[in-house]
Amino acid sequence: MKNENITRLTISGLMAALCYVGYAVFPAINASGTKIHLGNAFVVLGALLIGGLYGGLAGAVGLSLADILSGYAASSPRTFITKLVIGLIVGLIAHKIAKINESHKNSYIIKWSAIATVAGLGFNCIFEPVLKYVWYTLLTPDAEKATAAIAALVALTTYATIINAAINSVVGVILYNALRPALYKANIFPVKASA
Template identity: 35%
Template sequence: MKINQLRKIILTGLCAAIIFVGVSLFRIPIPALVGRPFIHFGNTFAVLTVLILGFRYGAVAAMIGLGLFDLLNGYAATAWLTVLEALVLAAVVAVVFKGVNYQQKPRVLKLYAVSLAAGLIKLLTSWLSGIVESMMVGTSFSVAVIRAFLSLPATLINSIVLFLVVPLLYVALAKTVLQRLKI
C-alpha cells in the first residue's frame, strides 16, 4: 500500500470522527413538522472533507460520520436517508470543485461557488428526505411535500453557515495543515 493511500485512509477515519463530533457537540434543535432537525456543523465539515480528500474518501468520511451519528442518536430509521444525502452532497461538491478549476487558479470566489452549490443541494436533499420521512409515517404525498418544505429552517441555517465558513476554513487549512500533509 502506498504511503499516500494509507495517509488518505487514516485521514478519512479522522475526518469521519470530526464530522461526527461536529454534529454531536453543537446542536440547536429547531421545531419542525417533519423529523427533529437541528443546527450543527456536520455538513460544513463534510464539505471540507470532500475538498481536502476528494470525492471517494470524502464521501466515505461524510457517510460514516453523519450516518453513525444518526444510528447512535435516535435517528436509526432514517439513517439511510442521511447516508444518501451525504453521498449526493459529496458528489456535487466534487463535481463543482473540479468544474471551477480551483486547483489551477485558486480564488476564494470559486470556493464560494462550491459552497453555494453544497448549500443548495443540501436544501434539496433535505426536502426530499423530509418527504420520504413524512410518507414513512403514512402521510399523503401532497401533505408530505408541504410538511417537508415547512421543516427546512434548520437546513437553511446550516446551509448559510456552510456557505460562509467553508471557504474561509479551506483557505486557512490550505495555507497551514494541508501543506504539511501533502495530500
C-alpha cells in the same frame, strides 16, 4: 501512490470523526425537526480536501454514526445518502470543474470553494425533503411523515435547513482556506482529489 492512499484514508477517517463531533458534541439547536449543527461543514471540508467521493463517504459514515448513536437510527440511511451527495457535488464542482488543487490565486480558490460549497449544501436543502417524501411514501410508508416532508419542500424546506446550510457553508469555506496553506507548507497537500 501508496502514501497518497494512506493520506487520503487518514484524512477520510479524520473527517468522519469531525462530522460526528460536529453533529453530536458541539452545541446544536433543534428547530422544526431539523437540527442545526456543524457536521455538514466537515463533509464540505473533506470534499474540498480529498475529493467528493472520499469526503462524501467520510461525511456519510460520520453523520450516519451520529444518527445511530443519538437515537435516530431510522434516519441514518437517508443521512448516508444525503451526505454522500453533498460531498459528490462539492467535489465535482471544486475538483473537476474548477480544479482547485492546481495552482491558482487565493481569490480563485476562495471563490470556487464557496461556489462548490453553496451548490452542495443548497442542493441538499431541496434533496433532503424530496428524499424524505420518497422514503415515507414508497419505502417505509408513513402518511404523516410524508405530508410533513412535502410541506417542508413546499416551504422551501424550512428556515432551519437554510440556516444550517448557510452556517455550514461559511464554516467549511473558512476552514478549507485556512488549512490549505498550512497543508501545502507541511507537504501533506495536495492529495490527488477524486471528484
